[in-house]
Amino acid sequence: MGKGGEGDIAGSGLQQAPLAALKKLRIYAGEEKIIWPDVPSLRAVFKTQDWPSDYKLTYAKPALSDDLKKPQASQDFQNAVISCVLLHAPVPASSLMNYWDSMAELETTLAKREFRHQDVLNAILGADESNYNSSLVQNKSIDAMLYFGDKNWPDDFLLSFGNAVQGGCGDEETYNFGFYALPRRLFTLVAVIEPRHKDLQIEKISYLADTAEQLRLLRQGAEPQSSPSGVITVKKGEMAVIPLRIELRYDLEDADLPIVSLFDSNTANALHKRIANAALPLIKFTGRDSVGAAENADGLAKNPVRTIFSKSVASFRPPETRKINRTYVFGPAYELKAITIKGNSVIVRSAPAAAVAFLGQTGIGSCPFLYVSDGVGDPSRVKRVLVGASRKELGRIEEIPLPPEARSFFISEQEPEVTFIETVALRDAQSGEERVVASNLAIRPGRSREFQIPEAFQGRAILKLRGYYTPLRFDEIAAREDGAKALPAQMESSD
Numbered sequence: 001m002g003k004g005g006e007g008d009i010a011g012s013g014l015q016q017a018p019l020a021a022l023k024k025l026r027i028y029a030g031e032e033k034i035i036w037p038d039v040p041s042l043r044a045v046f047k048t049q050d051w052p053s054d055y056k057l058t059y060a061k062p063a064l065s066d067d068l069k070k071p072q073a074s075q076d077f078q079n080a081v082i083s084c085v086l087l088h089a090p091v092p093a094s095s096l097m098n099y100w101d102s103m104a105e106l107e108t109t110l111a112k113r114e115f116r117h118q119d120v121l122n123a124i125l126g127a128d129e130s131n132y133n134s135s136l137v138q139n140k141s142i143d144a145m146l147y148f149g150d151k152n153w154p155d156d157f158l159l160s161f162g163n164a165v166q167g168g169c170g171d172e173e174t175y176n177f178g179f180y181a182l183p184r185r186l187f188t189l190v191a192v193i194e195p196r197h198k199d200l201q202i203e204k205i206s207y208l209a210d211t212a213e214q215l216r217l218l219r220q221g222a223e224p225q226s227s228p229s230g231v232i233t234v235k236k237g238e239m240a241v242i243p244l245r246i247e248l249r250y251d252l253e254d255a256d257l258p259i260v261s262l263f264d265s266n267t268a269n270a271l272h273k274r275i276a277n278a279a280l281p282l283i284k285f286t287g288r289d290s291v292g293a294a295e296n297a298d299g300l301a302k303n304p305v306r307t308i309f310s311k312s313v314a315s316f317r318p319p320e321t322r323k324i325n326r327t328y329v330f331g332p333a334y335e336l337k338a339i340t341i342k343g344n345s346v347i348v349r350s351a352p353a354a355a356v357a358f359l360g361q362t363g364i365g366s367c368p369f370l371y372v373s374d375g376v377g378d379p380s381r382v383k384r385v386l387v388g389a390s391r392k393e394l395g396r397i398e399e400i401p402l403p404p405e406a407r408s409f410f411i412s413e414q415e416p417e418v419t420f421i422e423t424v425a426l427r428d429a430q431s432g433e434e435r436v437v438a439s440n441l442a443i444r445p446g447r448s449r450e451f452q453i454p455e456a457f458q459g460r461a462i463l464k465l466r467g468y469y470t471p472l473r474f475d476e477i478a479a480r481e482d483g484a485k486a487l488p489a490q491m492e493s494s495d
Contacts, residue, residue: 033180033181033182034141034142034180034181034183035103035121035178035180035181036091036180036181037099037102037105037106037179038102038160038162038179039102039105039106040052040054041054041055041087041162041179042106042115042120042177042179045162045177046115046119046120046177049282049310049311049312049315050315051085051311051315051316051317054089055087055088056087056089056320056321056322057085057086057087057088057316057317057320058088058261058262058268058319058320058321059084059086059261059267059268059271059272059275060084060086060163060258060261060264060267060268060271061084061267062080062083062084062166063165063166068081068084068271068274072278072279072280073280075284075305078280078283078284078285078286079164079166079175079285079287080166081275081278081283081316082164082166082283083164083165083166084271084275085163085164085316086162086163086258086262087161087162087163087179088159088161088162088258088262088322089159090155090156090157090322091157091158091159091181092153093146093153096145096146096149096158097146099142100142106120118176119176119177119308120176120177120178121176121178141183144183145183148215148248148330150214151213151214151215152215152216153215154215154328156322156323156324156325157184157248157328158181158182158183159181159182159250159259159324160179160180160181160182161179161180161181161258161259162177162179162180164176164177164285165177174287175285175287176287176308177285177308177309182257182258182259184248184249185248185249185251186246186247186248186249187246187247187248187249188243188245188246188247189243189245189246190242190243190244191336192239192240192241192242193234193239193240193242194238194239194240195234197236198236199233199234199235199236200233200234200240200341201232201341202231202232202234202339202340202341203231203340203341203343204227204229204339204340205226205227205242205336205338205339205340206224206225206226206337206345207221207226207335207337208220208221208222208223208224208225208334208335208337209222209224209225209332209333209334209335210222210223210333210334211332212332212333213330213331213332214330215329215330216328216329217325217327217329218245218247218327220335221333221334221335225334242334242336243334244334244335245329245332245333245334246329246330246331247327247328247329248327248328248329249326249327250324250327262321262322263321265319268319269318269319272318272319275316276313276316278313280313281312281313282311282312283311283312283313283316284307284309284310285307285308285310285311286305286306286307286308367384367385367386367388367389367390367415367417367419367469368385368411368412368413368414368415368419368443368469369383369384369385369411369412369413369414370382370383370384370385370400370409370410370463371409371412372402372406372410373406373407373408373410373450374403374406374407375407375408379410382400382402382403382409383400385398385400385411385465386398386467386468389467389468390417390468390469391468391470392420392468394468395422395466395467395468396466396467396468397464397466398464398466399427399462399464399465400462400463400465401429401461401462401463402461402462402463404458404459406453406461407453407458408450408451408452408453409450409451409453409463410449410451411424411443411448411449411451411465412443412448413443413444413445413446413447413448413469414446417445417469418442418443418444418445418469418470419441419442419467419468419469420441420442420467420468420469420470421438421439421440421441421442421443421449421465421467422439422440422466422467423436423438423465423466423467424436424437424438424439424441424464424465425463425464425466426453426454426457426461426462426464427461427462427464428456428457428460428461428462429460429461429462430460434464435454435457437452437454438451
């Protein structure tokens with residue numbers, strides 16, 4: 001999975017590849033979010049007291065959720081109500097094919113000052129009047145989505161969202177609304193064969209193949225296939241990598257993505273009830289306008305309050321969701337069934353869904369997860385850890401308070417990368433006492449490490465984690481893991 005342009009090729013060791021091979025190479029340039037130029041829906045938001053009818057509506061906790069506790073007449077309460085709203089709709093292929101025409105229409109409305117840049121370009125995109133045009137020219141996500149969906153376009157393959165953003169302080173205050181599309185992330189599923197003791201002589205690899213090309217849900221392959229004749233030698237310390245399939249996924253476990261809010265019906269219903277009971281005819285979205293503001297007697301810029309748009313209380317419809325398939329397969333898909341070694345056929349178990357990996361050095365990763373357990377029910381996920389520490393030079397120290405009921409915690413690697421933990425320590429929040437429970441660990445994809453919390457630390461433990469992670473590089477992992485060690489408090493479990 002990569003974001004990209006020519007820089008990805010230059011940094012991936014492909015410069016020496018034959019030109020004919022490079023012409024066939026496609027680098028997925030998917031961005032996390034792209035501007036969605038929906039002028040009719042913007043007019044509904046900014047020029048009417050209703051929400052666009054083409055979008056379903058649900059509710060997510062606003063960034064400043066404490067503002068919902070303030071008086072209903074206050075600006076903070078009303079802004080928080082507006083920013084609860086999450087509009088969502090599927091993007092049909094026809095709309096994506098007309099993307100650049102729609103973008104030209106949006107640019108025209110901005111040039112005519114029907115909308116202001118700072119009002120309709122959602123701040124979460126990182127776009128503003130000075131840079132959004134240049135970023136669009138380099139955005140290859142549109143072509144990529146059309147390429148994947150050329151032969152089949154599932155209704156939920158690509159979704160668009162709209163929401164208001166408020167926050168910041170001083171001249172950096174943001175009060176705007178915008179639509180954006182959320183492309184799926186691309187993963188390559190591979191099988192990895194690694195000798196544990198001595199060189200392997202692989203004589204044949206057998207598969208079941210699904211040879212369809214179009215986007216589809218994963219299904220059982222029906223066509224038996226085998227590798228070409230000949231012996232493949234995999235030496236100790238090396239790995240053989242067998243590509244199996246390409247998947248395009250929505251990560252339904254990433255709490256930062258708007259798509260996750262579509263499944264939180266409890267929160268959505270509670271917020272809708274709170275809004276529906278508001279004793280107001282209109283709910284206004286207002287901001288402090290620092291553009292061209294005058295100065296007061298002290299020479300400081302005054303930021304007058306400006307109503308950006310208003311909605312009637314009746315326009316806040318009950319929350320609606322939609323069916324979303326997390327994963328679609330693209331291109332031929334192979335299920336590894338058996339490997340023949342020295343005349344013996346070794347049956348292979350099905351690959352776990354989490355066994356995903358990069359091919360090539362894209363420099364992109366995700367980071368490990370932290371889970372906690374109370375010793376009774378299933379472990380609960382807390383958050384991603386070591387975010388951004390994607391190589392040793394970016395290693396970081398992170399402190400996370402653990403829930404009082406936690407009796408153990410897990411560090412789980414669910415992405416195509418290896419996590420290297422230099423130290424795992426616990427600190428007593430009251431006494432300040434610190435205890436190292438493990439050091440020099442390597443956690444590979446699909447595996448996790450559990451750490452028990454000593455009784456003396458239970459109820460007030462703060463986890464102190466130092467380490468980093470690296471994208472999966474098959475020629476380095478085995479050598480690195482040989483030096484890993486852990487203290488007795490650690491044990492390993494595997495999916």
